[in-house]
Every structure is written in C-alpha cells, then in structure tokens.
Amino acid sequence: MNAPPLARADRWLALALAVATTVVVAVTAQQLGFTRDEGYYFKAGELHWNWLRELFAHPGAALSTAGIDRGWSYNHEHPALLKTLFAWSYGLADVLGLSGTDGALQAHDALRFPAWCFAGLSVALTFLLARTLLPRRAALLAALLWLSLPHPFWHMHVACFDVGVTAAHTWLVLAWLRWRHTTKGALLIGVLFGLAAAVKHNVLLVPAILVVHWLLTEAEPVRAEASGWRLPRLPLAFFSLAVVGPLVFLVSWPWLWPDPLVRVGQYLGYHLHHEHYPILYFGKLWTHPPFPIDFPFVMSAVTIPLGALTLMLLGVVLAAVSVARAARTPQGSASLLLLLNAFVPFVLIALPSTPIFGGTKHWMNGLPFLCVLAAGALEEACVRLTAIGARGARSAFVVLALLIVVPGFWISARVWPYGLGSYNELMGFTRGAANVGMQRTFWGYEPRAALPLIDARTPKGGRIHFGDTNQDSWRRYQRDGLLRSDIGWSGTVRGAAVASVQPQGEFKQQWLDVWNEWGDRSPDVVLHADGVPVATITFKETAAP
Amino acid sequence: MTDRAVATALLAPLLLALALSWSRLLGAGCHVPHDGDYFEARRVLEAQRFTRGTDALAVLPPWSLRPFTVLGDLEPISGDALADQPLQRYARLFVLVEPDAEDDHDALVARLGAPAAVEQVGRVVVERWDLPPPSVTFDFRARLAEATVTLGRERCDQPVRGGVGCGGDRRLRVTREWLLVSENADDAVWSRPPPRGQTLEIAWDAVPLGEALLVRAGFTRDGADRARAPVRVTVWADDVEVGRVVREPAFAFTTSRLDTHALLGTSARVRFVVDTDDAEGADFAWDAIAVGGGP
Numbered sequence: 001m002n003a004p005p006l007a008r009a010d011r012w013l014a015l016a017l018a019v020a021t022t023v024v025v026a027v028t029a030q031q032l033g034f035t036r037d038e039g040y041y042f043k044a045g046e047l048h049w050n051w052l053r054e055l056f057a058h059p060g061a062a063l064s065t066a067g068i069d070r071g072w073s074y075n076h077e078h079p080a081l082l083k084t085l086f087a088w089s090y091g092l093a094d095v096l097g098l099s100g101t102d103g104a105l106q107a108h109d110a111l112r113f114p115a116w117c118f119a120g121l122s123v124a125l126t127f128l129l130a131r132t133l134l135p136r137r138a139a140l141l142a143a144l145l146w147l148s149l150p151h152p153f154w155h156m157h158v159a160c161f162d163v164g165v166t167a168a169h170t171w172l173v174l175a176w177l178r179w180r181h182t183t184k185g186a187l188l189i190g191v192l193f194g195l196a197a198a199v200k201h202n203v204l205l206v207p208a209i210l211v212v213h214w215l216l217t218e219a220e221p222v223r224a225e226a227s228g229w230r231l232p233r234l235p236l237a238f239f240s241l242a243v244v245g246p247l248v249f250l251v252s253w254p255w256l257w258p259d260p261l262v263r264v265g266q267y268l269g270y271h272l273h274h275e276h277y278p279i280l281y282f283g284k285l286w287t288h289p290p291f292p293i294d295f296p297f298v299m300s301a302v303t304i305p306l307g308a309l310t311l312m313l314l315g316v317v318l319a320a321v322s323v324a325r326a327a328r329t330p331q332g333s334a335s336l337l338l339l340l341n342a343f344v345p346f347v348l349i350a351l352p353s354t355p356i357f358g359g360t361k362h363w364m365n366g367l368p369f370l371c372v373l374a375a376g377a378l379e380e381a382c383v384r385l386t387a388i389g390a391r392g393a394r395s396a397f398v399v400l401a402l403l404i405v406v407p408g409f410w411i412s413a414r415v416w417p418y419g420l421g422s423y424n425e426l427m428g429f430t431r432g433a434a435n436v437g438m439q440r441t442f443w444g445y446e447p448r449a450a451l452p453l454i455d456a457r458t459p460k461g462g463r464i465h466f467g468d469t470n471q472d473s474w475r476r477y478q479r480d481g482l483l484r485s486d487i488g489w490s491g492t493v494r495g496a497a498v499a500s501v502q503p504q505g506e507f508k509q510q511w512l513d514v515w516n517e518w519g520d521r522s523p524d525v526v527l528h529a530d531g532v533p534v535a536t537i538t539f540k541e542t543a544a545p
Numbered sequence: 546m547t548d549r550a551v552a553t554a555l556l557a558p559l560l561l562a563l564a565l566s567w568s569r570l571l572g573a574g575c576h577v578p579h580d581g582d583y584f585e586a587r588r589v590l591e592a593q594r595f596t597r598g599t600d601a602l603a604v605l606p607p608w609s610l611r612p613f614t615v616l617g618d619l620e621p622i623s624g625d626a627l628a629d630q631p632l633q634r635y636a637r638l639f640v641l642v643e644p645d646a647e648d649d650h651d652a653l654v655a656r657l658g659a660p661a662a663v664e665q666v667g668r669v670v671v672e673r674w675d676l677p678p679p680s681v682t683f684d685f686r687a688r689l690a691e692a693t694v695t696l697g698r699e700r701c702d703q704p705v706r707g708g709v710g711c712g713g714d715r716r717l718r719v720t721r722e723w724l725l726v727s728e729n730a731d732d733a734v735w736s737r738p739p740p741r742g743q744t745l746e747i748a749w750d751a752v753p754l755g756e757a758l759l760v761r762a763g764f765t766r767d768g769a770d771r772a773r774a775p776v777r778v779t780v781w782a783d784d785v786e787v788g789r790v791v792r793e794p795a796f797a798f799t800t801s802r803l804d805t806h807a808l809l810g811t812s813a814r815v816r817f818v819v820d821t822d823d824a825e826g827a828d829f830a831w832d833a834i835a836v837g838g839g840p
Binding site: 283285287305306307309310311314318377378380381384385387388390400403404407410411414425428429431432434435437503508509512515516517520521522523524525526528530531532533536 | 556573574576614
C-alpha cells in the first residue's frame with residue numbers, strides 16, 4: 001500500500017520552503033564568484049541554447065550528427081538535464097529582455113537560476129520525505145537542518161550538479177517510499193530515475209540500494225514447491241527502473257542520440273577512470289590513490305555543525321536499533337531505507353581508489369537522509385519527554401531545534417561567501433582548520449569581491465593572472481560587466497599586471513611566483529574567511545596607473 | 546528501556562554538544578583581527594625601532610597573510626617552525642601573534658623564554674625577544690651571487706633570476722628564492738640534485754669560519770613525493786670534509802649543525818656538494834650560515 005497523501009498544508013509548506021530557499025540563495029549568490037566548473041557549464045548552457053534555437057529554426061541540421069555534436073559534444077562528461085535548464089533559463093532571459101545591459105538580471109544569474117530552484121527543490125523534498133515518516137514539526141526541522149549545513153548551503157548557489165543530484169536522489173527515494181506499490185507509481189519511479197541520472201551519475205547506484213532494501217524488508221523468501229523453486233515476485237518498479245529510466249535518460253541527452261551504446265560507454269568510462277585532483281587533508285596533499293578511507297566521514301565530522309552532527313548520529317543509532325528489532329515493520333523498513341541511502345554515498349567515496357577532490361560535495365546526496373534521521377531523533381526524545389509527563393516538551397522541541405539549526409547559518413554567515421572553507425566547532429572553525437592543514441578553498445571562485453579594485457587599478461590593456469580561476473570564468477566576468485573588457489588573460493605571473501592567487505594547497509606555487517617574480521611580498525588585498533586567506537590580489541608595482 | 550532512559554540517552558549528548566557548540570561559537574568572533582590592528586602593530590614596531598635586515602619579524606600563525614598587506618615590506622621571515630629556525634642573523638625577533646597561534650607560540654617561548662616586550666594591539670599581540678648579538682660570520686644564502694657553481698666539470702654560469710642555470714637543462718639551477726620547503730615557504734637556495742653519479746657544487750672563496758655551520762635543508766612537498774633516495778649535501782672547507790647533511794625524502798626543512806670549531810678563525814674555500822643516488826630533479830633546497838666567533 002502506498003503512503004497516505006500529504007495534507008494540503010504540507011504541500012503548501014513544501015512550496016513555501018522551496019520558494020523561500022530559492023529567494024535566499026538568489027540574494028546571497030550575488031557575492032559568489034564563478035567556480036571553475038561553472039565556467040564550463042555556463043559555456044555548455046550557451047552552446048545548448050544555440051542548438052535549441054537551431055532546432056526550432058532548422059530541425060534537420062540540428063538533429064544531424066554534426067548538429068548534435070556542435071551543440072552537445074562540449075562537456076559531455078556530464079549528462080544534460082541541468083545544463084539544458086541552464087540553457088533555457090539563459091536563452092529565455094535573453095529573449096524576454098530580462099538579462100543583458102538593460103535587464104534586471106546578469107547572464108550568469110540566468111544561468112544559475114535553475115540551480116537555485118533545485119536548491120529550493122532539495123529543501124522541499126527533504127521536508128516531504130521527512131513528512132512521510134514524521135510529524136510536521138520534525139519534517140520542518142529536517143528541511144531546515146539540510147538548508148543550514150554550511151557546505152551544502154554554499155553549493156546551492158552555483159550552477160553545478162551536486163545539489164541538483166542531491167534533490168534527484170531524494171525525489172527517487174521519496175517516490176520509492178510513497179508510490180512503489182502501484183503501477184502508476186512504479187512507472188513514475190522509472191521516469192524519476194531517468195531524470196535523476198540525467199542530473200549526475202551519483203544516483204546510478206540508487207536502484208541497487210532499492211533492491212537491497214526490498215530484499216531485506218519485503219521480498220518473500222525463496223521457497224521450494226512441488227512445481228519447483230518459487231522466487232519472490234519482483235516489484236514492477238524494478239522493471240520501470242531498468243527500462244523506463246534508461247529511456248528517459250537517453251531522451252534527455254541529445255549527445256547520446258547518434259550512437260547511444262558507444263557514447264554511454266564513453267560517459268561511464270570517463271567516470272570510472274576519472275583523474276585525481278589534489279586535496280589537502282590534515283597537512284598532507286593527497287594527489288593519488290590509495291586515499292584515506294576515513295576522508296568522507298572525518299570531513300563530515302569537522303564540517304557539519306556540532307549540534308546537527310550529534311543529532312544525526314543519534315538518529316542513526318535509533319534507526320539502527322529499529323532495523324535490528326524489526327526490519328520488516330513499516331518503521332524498520334523506513335529506517336533501513338534512510339540508513340542505506342545516507343551511507344552508500346559515504347562508502348563509495350571512502351573506497352581508496354575513488355577520487356576525493358571536491359571537498360564534501362561528492363557524498364552530499366546522503367545528507368538529507370541523515371537530516372531526516374536527525375529530526376526523527378529529536379522527535380523521539382520529545383515524545384518520550386511527553387510520555388513521562390515532562391512539562392514543556394513541545395517548547396523544548398522548538399528551542400532545541402533552533403539551537404541546532406542556527407549555528408549552521410551562523411557559520412555560513414561568518415565566512416560568506418567562502419563557504420567551502422567553513423569548518424565546525426570541533427575543528428575550531430576555519431582558523432582551526434588552517435592550523436591543522438585542511439583545504440580551505442578550491443574552484444577559483446574567490447576573487448569576485450576584488451574585481452572592482454582590479455578594475456580600478458589595472459592599467460589599460462594589462463593582463464591578469466587569475467590563479468585557479470579559469471579562462472571561461474574570466475570571459476564571463478567580462479561579458480557580464482564585472483571585469484573591464486580590456487584586461488587580458490595571463491597564464492603565468494610573469495607578464496601579468498595583477499595576480500589573483502590562492503595561497504593554499506596545490507596553488508601555493510603561484511602565490512610564491514608573485515613573491516619571486518615581482519619581489520613583492522605585500523599583497524594589496526587578502527580575501528579571507530575568518531582571517532584565513534583564500535586569495536591574495538597583488539598589483540605589479542610598475543603596472544599601477 | 547523506559548521512556549525516561551530513552552529521553553536521557555538522546556538528550557544528554559545533544560545538550561552537551563549544544564553547550565560546546567554555542568560556547569565555541571560565541572567565543573569565535575573575537576579570534577579574527579581587524580584590519581586596523583595590523584596598522585597599529587606597525588606603529589608598535591616603528592616605536593621600537595624595528596630595523597629591516599638587523600631585526601626579524603615573523604607572523605603567527607604562519608598561514609596568516611593579512612598582516613603582509615601592511616608589513617610585507619619589512620621582509621618577514623617564515624613563521625613555519627619558528628622555534629627551530631636559526632636566528633643568529635638577527636639582533637631581535639619581533640613576532641606578531643594572532644589568536645589561534647598557541648601551539649607555535651608555546652614552542653617559541655619554550656625555546657627563547659618569555660619575550661622582553663609584549664604589546665597588545667586590538668586582537669593581535671606584538672612580542673619582542675632580544676637575541677644574543679648576531680654571530681653570523683658568513684651568510685651563504687645572502688651571498689649566493691659570489692658563489693661558483695659547477696655541475697660535474699661544467700661551470701654553471703647562465704644568469705637566471707636569483708642565480709645561475711646549468712647547461713641546457715633549465716631545471717638544474719642554483720637560485721635564491723622563496724620555496725615551499727615549509728608549509729608557508731622559506732627563503733632558501735634551490736638546488737635540485739643532479740643525475741646519479743654527478744655532483745652539483747656551490748663554492749665560496751675565503752669564507753671566514755666560526756664555531757659551526759648551520760645548514761637547513763629539505764625537500765618541497767612535491768620533491769619529497771618524487772624522490773626515491775636521500776639527498777646528500779657534503780660540506781668541505783678547503784680539503785677538509787666538515788660534515789654531511791643527509792635528507793631522506795620527507796617534507797621537513799630541518800637544521801643540522803656542522804662543527805667547525807677546529808677551523809675557528811680561519812678562512813677557507815667552502816664547498817657544498819649536492820648529490821643523490823635516486824632523487825634527480827626532486828625539488829630540494831637549503832640555507833646555511835657560518836656562526837660563532839670568526840676572524
């Protein structure tokens with residue numbers, strides 16, 4: 001039987017959470033520079049928009065192999081759903097006059113807008129998932145917990161896929177939990193899996209999790225009968241996952257169309273043999289496997305605010321107890337589903353051969369499930385308080401929820417917009433993380449706050465050495481009027497008039513190049529999180545106008 | 546379990562965590578210095594007649610770069626392993642101490658004792674240690690331009706920024722520069738080890754010798770990853786082997802003391818001979834001074 005329908009108030013509350021989150025993210029994104037990957041996805045969005053226009057104008061040309069490759073072969077290491085939405089948002093904002101010199105938006109805002117909506121969606125979905133299992137107040141706590149986590153909150157702002165795939169993972173589990181027992185529901189699960197896979201590859205193993213969940217909670221045991229072995233009847237949802245999902249995935253991604261099998265193979269092959277990027281972890285710069293298996297667990301333990309972390313752990317213990325007692329009861333089944341979906345992303349990254357770059361984002365899709373478990377733990381505690389006749393149990397829930405949720409927002413606010421460098425109370429925040437040699441930044445998004453100064457002080461025609469910020473981001477800054485258009489690009493400090501570099505980890509050599517090439521150890525600006533440098537801006541002395 | 550026991554088991558750790566969380570959050574704000582604190586710190590240094598070259602300035606924690614916007618022209622030395630650095634070049638050591646530098650600061654106090662002067666300016670503290678009078682008889686790093694560099698039999702005399710290059714291989718050079726031999730860089734002499742069987746020699750004539758040579762040496766992080774054998778720096782005074790500094794592949798820029806007491810007061814041609822069995826091209830650097838007495 002499916003879960004009962006959600007109350008109207010819950011649907012409105014989910015919508016309100018989604019809209020509010022999108023607005024908050026849109027407002028706070030204005031300080032955030034462009035990450036390396038956004039440079040690529042912005043460009044992909046523009047190319048995809050050009051193809052969509054061609055599709056309407058000259059469908060034959062657009063749908064030819066050459067036409068498809070023109071529009072879709074760039075950045076084909078990631079599937080197309082979000083990039084297609086970036087394209088639509090970018091294109092429609094342009095067509096409707098919302099972006100550009102006269103518009104209210106800049107092109108990068110339009111490109112990022114779908115990601116902000118997915119941020120809102122992820123909060124709403126966390127609420128809905130929790131509401132399926134818990135009272136409204138606990139569901140609200142789960143959603144706010146997810147929103148308050150500093151690293152996920154930061155990732156909600158950028159036109160990348162990590163929060164998107166978290167939302168996708170959550171919608172898939174929500175659909176499984178609510179609708180797997182009906183034919184319509186089973187088909188919907190297949191469609192949602194296809195769409196989830198079209199966001200990012202992280203969800204490709206979710207069907208396996210669902211199979212394990214079914215085997216442990218619902219599958220009838222294999223029985224010997226007179227007519228032979230009687231196997232358990234497979235849920236229709238599995239066929240849907242196996243057939244409908246891949247079809248939706250294929251339809252969503254034009255690049256696959258000319259040669260689906262070969263191109264899917266190329267796509268998967270890329271991720272099975274992904275290159276390794278350096279990551280600074282307790283003073284050691286990890287560049288190649290075997291990577292430490294504790295990485296995702298310890299990084300979570302030092303980046304999730306302590307109150308939330310503790311509640312998550314309590315939730316995990318409660319769920320484990322529930323599963324151990326009776327996995328085949330509704331409560332045990334739901335607990336197991338949450339536990340599996342929370343931990344598989346961690347375990348995948350913990351494998352010593354899995355690349356560990358990207359800070360905490362690659363197992364972020366497990367966190368909403370931990371938030372639901374956490375909220376369940378506080379709910380359970382307050383229910384027990386009520387049962388023993390303690391006065392004010394309801395108030396206690398509200399007060400404790402606030403005490404748990406507020407630190408996350410506080411930590412984000414303290415280091416904003418450098419949320420990738422946020423660490424929790426156990427680590428002594430960002431300064432403590434610097435002391436023990438943890439990664440404070442990556443992705444080259446840091447210099448945006450200094451762009452007005454760079455504009456003001458760089459001589460006409462001078463070039464900028466942009467450190468880890470990539471060339472596509474430099475172009476986007478210029479096209480969106482955030483950086484003077486005459487400021488050229490310099491791949492090295494030598495020949496540049498201004499250098500923006502990240503004095504940390506693998507980027508430190510560029511910072512030393514400034515010292516050695518220019519003999520200048522006085523940066524003009526140090527951008528910092530809690531006093532910990534994330535980027536230095538230095539103008540070459542002779543280059544000052 | 547009873548309801549009471551479950552409620553206690555859930556709420557006790559949570560309340561403990563929240564107490565720790567909020568106490569740390571409320572205290573964290575005052576750990577970040579204001580920009581103005583660094584200008585005030587500069588005024589303190591000027592009031593104490595800080596003299597560039599004669600006095601040393603360091604910043605703790607070593608990763609802090611904000612002070613450099615105001616103090617960078619005072620040529621701060623590296624704050625990394627400050628408690629282990631040779632300080633014989635300097636008359637006084639000034640240290641700008643930010644919050645969260647307790648470990649480094651405690652190590653420094655353990656070595657040098659309490660500072661002679663302490664002045665709090667905003668959220669930073671400027672401390673001064675009066676060191677024994679400078680006792681450097683020869684600073685090899687500072688006088689690198691006077692050195693003769695040879696790779697095997699070939700003279701390295703191609704001018705490059707900060708030193709000389711050897712032959713056609715631009716990677717083999719001997720230069721003075723800031724290098725990542727420590728976490729936040731040190732001013733040192735870059736000298737990648739030559740191929741196995743060859744030696745890289747850096748020599749100075751008429752070096753006044755004191756009681757010892759202090760040689761800091763080590764790999765960069767990349768160099769330590771790449772090297773498969775130790776690098777040896779053998780130091781000669783004329784034809785006498787003064788000592789050998791051997792560094793296993795590791796990311797540590799540590800100091801070795803080579804005794805030259807027997808040569809005290811003499812002058813000699815001092816040669817640093819770098820070689821390795823299997824660390825060719827690994828990023829390696831050193832810094833050396835002759836200290837104590839002298840002619």
